[in-house]
Amino acid sequence: xxxxxxxxxxxxxxxxxxxxxxxxxxxxxxxxxxxxxxxxxxxxxxxxxxxxxxxxxxxxxxxxxxxxxxxxxxxxxxxxxxxxxxxxxxxxxxxxxxxxxxxxxxxxxxxxxxx
Amino acid sequence: xxxxxxxxxxxxxxxxxxxxxxxxxxxxxxxxxxxxxxxxxxxxxxxxxxxxxxxxxxxxxxxxxxxxxxxxxxxxxxxxxxxxxxxxxxxxxxxxxxxxxxxxxxxxxxx
Numbered sequence: 001x002x003x004x005x006x007x008x009x010x011x012x013x014x015x016x017x018x019x020x021x022x023x024x025x026x027x028x029x030x031x032x033x034x035x036x037x038x039x040x041x042x043x044x045x046x047x048x049x050x051x052x053x054x055x056x057x058x059x060x061x062x063x064x065x066x067x068x069x070x071x072x073x074x075x076x077x078x079x080x081x082x083x084x085x086x087x088x089x090x091x092x093x094x095x096x097x098x099x100x101x102x103x104x105x106x107x108x109x110x111x112x113x114x115x
Numbered sequence: 116x117x118x119x120x121x122x123x124x125x126x127x128x129x130x131x132x133x134x135x136x137x138x139x140x141x142x143x144x145x146x147x148x149x150x151x152x153x154x155x156x157x158x159x160x161x162x163x164x165x166x167x168x169x170x171x172x173x174x175x176x177x178x179x180x181x182x183x184x185x186x187x188x189x190x191x192x193x194x195x196x197x198x199x200x201x202x203x204x205x206x207x208x209x210x211x212x213x214x215x216x217x218x219x220x221x222x223x224x225x226x
Contacts, residue, residue: 090159092214107158109158
């Protein structure tokens with residue numbers, strides 16, 4: 001399995017509080033992604049990174065920001081959590097964005113509940 | 116990315132081959148077929164992918180029809196641990212690189 005860890009694995013927070021989720025990889029892959037998974041919607045891309053300090057928006061980026069100061073870490077921040085952001089969050093990594101090395105490998109997920 | 120159609124559920128006896136079909140009739144020439152699975156409460160797990168030739172790895176085989184409009188994932192000797200939701204995804208490489216997961220096939224492996 002790809003060396004991907006996510007922390008925390010579970011978190012319960014209150015509406016309006018800031019929350020930061022961390023994804024850490026030991027594979028030295030250039031690309032990192034944040035998805036959320038909700039019933040009836042499948043996985044949806046929030047943000048992705050194509051290198052240190054290089055990030056771009058996905059299809060559901062509103063209310064989320066990301067940062068990548070090191071190759072191995074990709075942080076997802078909810079500046080002011082809302083109940084609609086209750087979800088399971090998955091981080092993924094890939095070596096490349098094209099060719100046979102663009103396969104994405106996923107972390108174990110973080111279950112976030114916003115009360 | 117092309118849309119895919121999979122049966123919502125399938126059953127398989129342990130030790131037998133599990134054959135999971137996927138239709139992707141609008142696939143383009145530069146789009147690959149990917150298979151992932153998700154065991155309950157875990158992250159999606161990559162299984163295999165291919166463009167037009169059949170592929171095999173330690174987990175499974177992927178059979179793509181000559182016209183590329185459908186494919187079959189084969190788990191040669193299914194075990195209880197293969198019970199999961201299996202997703203067939205068709206997409207081109209590059210660009211935003213997002214994976215679009217549909218509803219998949221719930222495979223239940225039974226004794």
